[in-house]
Amino acid sequence: MGISERKAREKQEMRLRIIEAATEMFMSEGYEKTSIRNIAEKIEYSPATIYLYYKDKDELLYEVQKQAFSQLEEAFARDATSPDPWVRLGQICHSYVRFGKAHPEMYELMFMMRAPMNSIKENEPWRNNTDSFVVLLTCLTECMEKGLLRFKDVTLAAFSVWAMGHGLVSLDVSCRLQAMNMTEQHVEEMILASIEQYLNLIKS
Amino acid sequence: MGISERKAREKQEMRLRIIEAATEMFMSEGYEKTSIRNIAEKIEYSPATIYLYYKDKDELLYEVQKQAFSQLEEAFARDATSPDPWVRLGQICHSYVRFGKAHPEMYELMFMMRAPMNSIKENEPWRNNTDSFVVLLTCLTECMEKGLLRFKDVTLAAFSVWAMGHGLVSLDVSCRLQAMNMTEQHVEEMILASIEQYLNLIKS
Amino acid sequence: MGISERKAREKQEMRLRIIEAATEMFMSEGYEKTSIRNIAEKIEYSPATIYLYYKDKDELLYEVQKQAFSQLEEAFARDATSPDPWVRLGQICHSYVRFGKAHPEMYELMFMMRAPMNSIKENEPWRNNTDSFVVLLTCLTECMEKGLLRFKDVTLAAFSVWAMGHGLVSLDVSCRLQAMNMTEQHVEEMILASIEQYLNLIKS
Amino acid sequence: MGISERKAREKQEMRLRIIEAATEMFMSEGYEKTSIRNIAEKIEYSPATIYLYYKDKDELLYEVQKQAFSQLEEAFARDATSPDPWVRLGQICHSYVRFGKAHPEMYELMFMMRAPMNSIKENEPWRNNTDSFVVLLTCLTECMEKGLLRFKDVTLAAFSVWAMGHGLVSLDVSCRLQAMNMTEQHVEEMILASIEQYLNLIKS
DNA sequence: CATGAATGAGAGTTCATTCAT
DNA sequence: GATGAATGAACTCTCATTCAT
Numbered sequence: 001m002g003i004s005e006r007k008a009r010e011k012q013e014m015r016l017r018i019i020e021a022a023t024e025m026f027m028s029e030g031y032e033k034t035s036i037r038n039i040a041e042k043i044e045y046s047p048a049t050i051y052l053y054y055k056d057k058d059e060l061l062y063e064v065q066k067q068a069f070s071q072l073e074e075a076f077a078r079d080a081t082s083p084d085p086w087v088r089l090g091q092i093c094h095s096y097v098r099f100g101k102a103h104p105e106m107y108e109l110m111f112m113m114r115a116p117m118n119s120i121k122e123n124e125p126w127r128n129n130t131d132s133f134v135v136l137l138t139c140l141t142e143c144m145e146k147g148l149l150r151f152k153d154v155t156l157a158a159f160s161v162w163a164m165g166h167g168l169v170s171l172d173v174s175c176r177l178q179a180m181n182m183t184e185q186h187v188e189e190m191i192l193a194s195i196e197q198y199l200n201l202i203k204s
Numbered sequence: 205m206g207i208s209e210r211k212a213r214e215k216q217e218m219r220l221r222i223i224e225a226a227t228e229m230f231m232s233e234g235y236e237k238t239s240i241r242n243i244a245e246k247i248e249y250s251p252a253t254i255y256l257y258y259k260d261k262d263e264l265l266y267e268v269q270k271q272a273f274s275q276l277e278e279a280f281a282r283d284a285t286s287p288d289p290w291v292r293l294g295q296i297c298h299s300y301v302r303f304g305k306a307h308p309e310m311y312e313l314m315f316m317m318r319a320p321m322n323s324i325k326e327n328e329p330w331r332n333n334t335d336s337f338v339v340l341l342t343c344l345t346e347c348m349e350k351g352l353l354r355f356k357d358v359t360l361a362a363f364s365v366w367a368m369g370h371g372l373v374s375l376d377v378s379c380r381l382q383a384m385n386m387t388e389q390h391v392e393e394m395i396l397a398s399i400e401q402y403l404n405l406i407k408s
Numbered sequence: 409m410g411i412s413e414r415k416a417r418e419k420q421e422m423r424l425r426i427i428e429a430a431t432e433m434f435m436s437e438g439y440e441k442t443s444i445r446n447i448a449e450k451i452e453y454s455p456a457t458i459y460l461y462y463k464d465k466d467e468l469l470y471e472v473q474k475q476a477f478s479q480l481e482e483a484f485a486r487d488a489t490s491p492d493p494w495v496r497l498g499q500i501c502h503s504y505v506r507f508g509k510a511h512p513e514m515y516e517l518m519f520m521m522r523a524p525m526n527s528i529k530e531n532e533p534w535r536n537n538t539d540s541f542v543v544l545l546t547c548l549t550e551c552m553e554k555g556l557l558r559f560k561d562v563t564l565a566a567f568s569v570w571a572m573g574h575g576l577v578s579l580d581v582s583c584r585l586q587a588m589n590m591t592e593q594h595v596e597e598m599i600l601a602s603i604e605q606y607l608n609l610i611k612s
Numbered sequence: 613m614g615i616s617e618r619k620a621r622e623k624q625e626m627r628l629r630i631i632e633a634a635t636e637m638f639m640s641e642g643y644e645k646t647s648i649r650n651i652a653e654k655i656e657y658s659p660a661t662i663y664l665y666y667k668d669k670d671e672l673l674y675e676v677q678k679q680a681f682s683q684l685e686e687a688f689a690r691d692a693t694s695p696d697p698w699v700r701l702g703q704i705c706h707s708y709v710r711f712g713k714a715h716p717e718m719y720e721l722m723f724m725m726r727a728p729m730n731s732i733k734e735n736e737p738w739r740n741n742t743d744s745f746v747v748l749l750t751c752l753t754e755c756m757e758k759g760l761l762r763f764k765d766v767t768l769a770a771f772s773v774w775a776m777g778h779g780l781v782s783l784d785v786s787c788r789l790q791a792m793n794m795t796e797q798h799v800e801e802m803i804l805a806s807i808e809q810y811l812n813l814i815k816s
Numbered sequence: 817c818a819t820g821a822a823t824g825a826g827a828g829t830t831c832a833t834t835c836a837t
Numbered sequence: 838g839a840t841g842a843a844t845g846a847a848c849t850c851t852c853a854t855t856c857a858t
Contacts, residue, residue, distance in 0.1 A: 035851080035853080036853060036854085037852075037853085045819085046819045046820070047819090048818070048819055048820080048821095048854085048855080048856085051853095051855085052817070056853080057852095111378065111380060112316055112374070112378055114312075114378060114379065117378070117379045120383055125384055125385040126380070129380070129384065150405060151401070153397075156394065156398060156401060159394055159398055160398045160401060162375075163368060163371030163372045164364075164367060164371055166371040166375060167367030167369070167371025167374070168367045168371075170316070170370070170374055171315070171366075174315065174316055174317070174318060174321070175318065175321045176321075176330070176333070179321055179324050179330030179333075180329055180330055180333065180337075181329040190363055193360055194360065197364060201354060201405045201406060202405060211841075214842095215841090215842095218842090239826075239827065240827085240828065241826080241828085249843080250843070250844045250845070251828085251829085251844090252829085252844060252846095253842080253843060255829075256843075261828070261829095443830080443832080444831080444832060444833085445830090454839070454840045455832085456834080456835085456839070456840055456841080459833075459834085460839070464832080464833080465832065465833095519783070519786065520724055522720075522786060525786070525791060528791055533791065534788070534792055537788070537792065558813060559809070561805075564806060564809060567802055567806055568776075568810060570783075571776060571780045571783060571806060572775060572776050572779055573779070574779040575780075575782070576779075578782055579723070579774075579775060582723065582724055582726060582729070584738070584741070587732055587741075588738055588745075589737040601765075601768055602768060602771055602772045602775060605763070605768060606772065609762060609813045609814060619820075623820090623821095626821090647849080648848085649848080658822070658824070659823095659849085659850085660822075660823060660824080660825095660852090661822060661823070663849095668849080668850080669849070669850095819856105819857100819858085820856105820857100821856095821857095821858105822854105823852105823855090825852090826851090826852090827851080827852095829848080829849100831845105831847085832844105833843105834843085834844090835840105835841105835842095835843090837841090
């Protein structure tokens with residue numbers, strides 16, 4: 001067993017190395033500059049080698065996306081710490097917005113681009129988002145158990161909150177807000193104000 | 205004057221023909237397949253000819269986007285007809301969602317892709333979205349004048365409603381909802397339910 | 409006659425306007441940016457109009473070259489004023505070098521590029537250079553009449569002087585001197601020193 | 613090690629094949645017709661393959677230039693054989709002129725065109741010309757040690773000789789001599805006579 | 817396991833030029 | 838006389854991917 005285990009471990013390590021390089025490239029250079037070639041160069045392997053670990057660019061991007069979601073979860077773990085679920089809900093929202101602002105390229109990959117979603121087989125759920133969504137779901141469940149929200153269905157509640165947050169962040173990331181007469185500072189204020197307002201609306 | 209008028213009209217018609225070809229291509233084949241070359245082929249002109257009417261791909265896409273916004277406005281004009289602003293607000297939301305579902309590629313171009321936003325000069329507002337946004341703004345203003353909403357600032361209200369709608373539609377368009385365990389029908393229900401819920405939340 | 413004379417004059421004026429635009433463009437933007445289109449734009453005519461006055465780009469460039477030679481002659485007229493032919497010879501040389509340094513794009517067109525020379529028919533001499541060459545020729549003739557030079561044949565003398573000057577200037581213009589380890593200042597010194605040396609060599 | 617050596621050799625051979633194709637194309641068709649595409653076609657590879665060996669057109673041209681300089685050196689080695697440096701100087705000059713006449717397109721690339729000089733980084737000397745320049749420099753040094761020349765500084769001397777030779781050859785290559793009333797034979801005589809005369813001038 | 821070599825496909829763009837009007 | 842419209846023919850370059858070794 002020792003040998004095959006080592007092999008498996010080494011394979012895993014290589015996959016990781018590739019993903020990390022890709023992730024870094026994505027964050028520093030953006031989508032455009034992230035080509036199989038460039039990733040390969042970064043880890044000092046040949047492009048062909050990438051294909052030994054990932055069947056195509058989509059699968060690779062899917063893994064990069066996964067990595068990005070890990071980072072979002074870490075952000076949540078760092079920021080959303082209050083034992084009070086209502087307070088925590090606010091922390092989650094702000095953490096989410098901050099993440100999008102800090103890593104727009106990543107946010108695009110996670111929630112906006114078509115690209116890596118093709119590698120999800122039909123009828124198979126999209127695992128990457130699950131954990132971070134659960135953070136929200138749990139928080140909302142606690143809130144609702146305490147009767148703090150005007151929602152009835154927790155799943156629907158979670159979807160709504162996510163949609164609201166995503167709406168704000170993605171309009172920002174895709175430059176649709178800046179394009180409307182607004183200074184960047186104004187945009188930020190508007191987003192934060194929208195969140196406050198929304199939290200106010202859903203509070204019972 | 206007849207001549208110059210005719211010339212101008214012909215020029216306009218040509219521009220339109222290009223846009224229409226681009227739009228069709230966009231809707232049927234998606235962004236990836238929409239190249240200057242392919243558009244030119246479709247209208248049976250040379251690629252160089254396109255450049256007589258549009259300075260580059262970005263400008264062309266910006267016009268396609270404009271065209272798409274016209275269609276959204278038409279949809280609003282068709283669907284959001286009630287004199288009662290509250291009813292109309294619901295109509296607007298549903299019209300918006302229906303539009304996104306019917307033309308996901310266009311929706312992407314309008315609100316999600318980075319692509320054509322480069323052709324907007326700094327400090328110059330993004331005109332394409334203005335009119336349809338005004339429809340929403342007007343409706344919300346009327347609602348608030350009648351005291352129907354729990355909002356205080358109408359601009360902020362409009363942004364929030366837009367963000368909410370966009371959040372739902374764009375997650376759908378980018379396949380993030382389907383990817384989560386959900387059947388397509390379920391997705392649709394969820395979106396509609398979210399809207400109902402949201403309208404409920406903002407009603408005073 | 410009045411009418412056809414006016415027509416001819418207008419035609420000439422138009423040709424001049426084109427050339428002037430082309431010349432300016434050449435000097436400010438360089439060869440690469442000087443296209444028929446850009447010239448046409450500058451004088452606010454259509455590209456096709458250019459072809460009414462010049463049969464192709466080569467013929468046009470040939471005229472631009474002519475214009476450039478006029479400027480060189482003016483430079484000579486300005487700089488080479490001494491009645492003493494030996495002093496004047498030095499003035500001519502320095503004027504020539506200065507001209508090349510000041511208008512490298514023009515110099516290229518005048519003496520280095522293949523481009524506009526095609527429009528010279530076989531067995532027909534190249535008129536553009538004649539006048540400025542005569543300035544040199546005359547000066548050398550005077551020098552030789554006074555027995556100031558170690559040359560025997562004045563034509564050969566003129567060719568040699570021209571070749572020497574052109575060798576220095578063109579190596580500079582084509583960046584072959586800068587490319588050799590030398591600072592720009594050093595280059596200039598070297599060129600001037602070479603000239604002094606050469607004048608010294610030919611003085612009897 | 614055998615394998616990597618072979619690989620390296622093959623790579624080198626491929627580079628050479630590309631350069632040779634480019635050189636031939638250059639000599640037979642001229643600069644205008646020498647495109648990456650055409651070179652690729654000539655060696656029956658795809659254009660993309662070229663980019664595996666040369667990063668861009670400039671780098672390729674720079675290598676072609678290098679190749680050309682090798683040929684010039686060979687010409688010098690062949691022609692400039694006399695142990696007597698003064699005789700050798702004449703041989704060098706004639707070899708140089710002959711080379712220019714035989715390969716005008718190459719001469720253009722070597723000494724006249726702007727093109728491949730971009731790939732020389734700032735503050736980095738232009739290596740291609742070095743060796744052939746050294747041949748001249750050495751010869752002049754020997755001459756001056758024997759007190760055969762009226763020069764004082766050997767570097768300046770070398771520059772002057774080079775400039776003189778280049779002036780003659782480049783005016784010929786760029787058709788400025790033929791264009792002046794002269795038959796081709798006359799041109800050749802004139803060039804040779806100028807050289808004799810110049811050598812005469814510098815001889816002490 | 818890793819890769820060097822190769823490529824087909826295609827991108828956006830520019831240009832000199834022509835010609836019917 | 839002037840031009841608007843159009844184009845054919847290029848161009849350089851990049852990419853994801855494959856496959857024999």
